[in-house]
Amino acid sequence: MCQGCVGNIFGSLGRMRSGVSRRKFLAAAAGAASIAPLAGRSFAASTDGADLIFRGGPIIPMTGDSRAVEALAVKDGQIVAVGAADTVMDLKSASTEIVDLDGRAMLPGFIDAHQHTVTGALINALFVDCGYTKYKTRDALMAMFRDRAAKTPAGEWLLFTGFDNLLQGGDLMMADLDAASKDHPILVYYINMHTAAGNGLAFARARIPADIGDLPGGGRFGRDAARKLDGMIYEESALKKFAVAIPKITPELAGKAVIDWLKINASHGNTLVHEAGVLVFGDLLEGYERIAAGSPCRASISLMYDSMNEAEPYKQYGHGAQATTILGTTLTIYAMKIVGDGSNQTKSAAQTIPYLNGKDTGRPNFDARQLAEMVGEVRAQGWPVSIHSNGDETLDLALDAIENAYGAFPATGVNRIEHCTITRPEQIERMARLGVQPSFLMNHVYFYGAAYRDQLFGPERAARMDPAADCVRLGLPFTIHTDAPCSNIGTLQLVQTAVTRKCSVDGSIVGAEQAVSLTDALRAVTSHAAGQVGLGDQLGTLETGKLADFTILEKDPYAVDPDALMAINVSQTWVGGRKMFG
Structure with missing residues (x-):
């Protein structure tokens, strides 16, 4: 599912509430955002009593040599003290909540610097996973295709995703998919997101002529030794031809799919996800703000180069090195993306x-x-x-x-x-x-x-x-x-x-x-990642004045075997001083 095929859901999301004007919606979003926004380029740390104090486990700030500290205090969604427990506990008031880490490790919130949030969310909702983790042999894969065809009324699209040509026996040709069914148009989206394969009926439904040439931006169609179309589809401009396969995406489906996707991210300790390439269709801003206002983690986006002309209205909110949140939500915009x-x-x-x-x-x-x-x-x-x-x-x-x-x-x-x-x-x-x-x-x-x-x-x-x-x-x-x-x-x-x-x-x-080293790897998902989305002065390390985004792990990553790092469970995920998972 190419970015161009799904980009227009933002306009739909912006229309989820009929009768609500853009101005009224944005005002509501600014007032209702549940996560502390990135307020600006400087912070004044209040010291009249903390809202939260974390202690009782290693707190790894990812600054300097990243030695653990004993305690950390939060007020109004920002870090106001980091250091020795006795010093930080001076900020305790009658209303302060003490969070006992009970030996667990606290780190800056993890940041995934490159995802495709909307595409991934809708693929989860609309396509059937045919990937390597489920079907490790070509025979098992083809049997599943045939079974799906047998259970689906003739003429209906069969949409699959996650196919891995390297691990699942090589490319899928038109003849392979025709063998699964000639009565259903079949589209198989590769896990690399640059390639797909279709059967003969899929090419017919997409009205791909036999003599089609190369398309702008690297788009093209595979051909066999006889120069006939072989079912392979390469790059975005060619993939867009198959947008006819995508069923109608309602605002409700799209909104739920994206929020569910972001909840999965939060469960893995991600406090910010950067979507690397969004096309502007309709009112992107209002649609994405609606998602961001209810999201369990922060959202950052870069826009596709094709949206250059439509991007001008969004520059007023700050981007690049001057990235700032938009009207009270947790959404920021960073760069222009070229594939x-x-x-x-x-x-x-x-x-x-x-x-x-x-x-x-x-x-x-x-x-x-x-x-x-x-x-x-x-x-x-x-x-x-x-x-x-x-x-x-x-x-x-x-x-x-x-x-x-x-x-x-x-x-x-x-x-x-x-x-x-x-x-x-x-x-x-x-x-x-x-x-x-x-x-x-x-x-x-x-x-x-x-x-x-x-x-x-x-x-x-x-x-x-x-x-x-x-x-x-x-x-x-x-x-x-x-x-x-x-x-x-x-x-x-x-x-x-x-x-x-x-x-x-x-x-x-x-x-x-x-x-x-482990320290360099952790910097790549914390401080360096914050810098790559223009938020290095606000996220990525546990320092006074930065936002209170944390990942809490069941075990200290410095105390486990390197081969066991991915087995550490995420205990809690905090964004802007609010627990969003765990």
């Missing part, structure tokens, strides 16, 4: 060296001139830029465009490279010189480490995937993210993988030299 290439898993990411056992290098979605013009326009409008780049050829193009438009360390905010999967050492060095920060999809290593090594890149190149240790050596902040629904929500899984570099499929270590 530079596709997925390594389907060899659609652009590389300078061919993939294993062939001559295919993939290709970027835009040539150098096109990308330079796009990035230049983003800079001219005063936004930071966020560029999806899985291949090293695309990364060259992205860094050229960024350097030409922004120079180094621009005042507009951190320019980001999303995923930044396959790189060369000199590219990371160049990023450090420019202040361009990567956000790594560390679950690439967790799920695909062995496949990248054995099927796609070979040992040497695979060892450099998601090169976090290079960043540490260069002093370049980095983040790690799930890209959910491209991989499962779960921040501690990312942290464990960054520390161990262990692939879950075969237990092998992929790129041991790119492993980082």
Whole structure:
């Protein structure tokens, strides 16, 4: 389900209450927001008695050397004291609530720096999961397709998601899906979110002509040896052709799906989720504010480049390095997103060296001139830029465009490279010189480490995937993210993988030299992640004056075996001084 296929739900969300004007709604949202908003760029810590004091377990502030402190006090949704228990307890008044950690560990709230919240939420609601965790063999997968077809009236769409071509036996061809059913249009969305496959009836329903050529932005359709359509669908502009498959999305369905998705995030300790690429359809702001006002965690978004012209009204609220919450909610806006290439898993990411056992290098979605013009326009409008780049050829193009438009360390905010999967050492060095920060999809290593090594890149190149240790050596902040629904929500899984570099499929270590310390991995989901959404002075560490966003774990991550990090249960999640989970 491409971003363009679901972006218009925001307009629907804004219309959930008929007869309520935009002005009245925004005033209500500002008054009813349940989580303390990010109030501004400076804080005055009140000391006339704390609302909450946490003590009784290790409190890990993620500042300096991150040694634990004894107690932390909160008032009006902000941290007012951190340190020795005796000192912090001086803020206790008759109304102060003492929260006993009972040996549990408190950290700054986890931040997932790159998800697709709306897409993931609606996929959960509308598509059937056919992924590797449920169907590990091709036979089991095809049997499920046939069973679904047998139980569904002829002519109705069969929609599936989560298919993993690397782990589930290779691409699904039109012939494979025709074998499952010719009486139902079938669309199978790959877990990488850049690719899908359809049967013959699906292509007919979408009115895809046999002679269709390539589309803008890298969109294209696969063809067999005879140059006939083979069922493969690549990139957003091609995926949009299949929007006809998506059933009507009501405001109620969309709102519930998104809130349920954010509740899952809160249960994993996430206090802020950044949606990396939203298209503006209708009244995006009102729709997203409605979600944010009732959300159990903070929401941050970057807008898709295609929405540049529609983005002007949102600049008044602050963005980039000046990100501020919008009218009393917890929503902030950060950057403009450009999708530079596709997925390594389907060899659609652009590389300078061919993939294993062939001559295919993939290709970027835009040539150098096109990308330079796009990035230049983003800079001219005063936004930071966020560029999806899985291949090293695309990364060259992205860094050229960024350097030409922004120079180094621009005042507009951190320019980001999303995923930044396959790189060369000199590219990371160049990023450090420019202040361009990567956000790594560390679950690439967790799920695909062995496949990248054995099927796609070979040992040497695979060892450099998601090169976090290079960043540490260069002093370049980095983040790690799930890209959910491209991989499962779960921040501690990312942290464990960054520390161990262990692939879950075969237990092998992929790129041991790119492993980082636990402290560096935790910074990637706390302080560095806050910086990458323009909120580094307000979130990401436990310091006086910052907002009271916490993740409380059942065990101290510094006291467990690295291979057991993801098994630590999240006990509680607090946002703005309010317990939102646990």
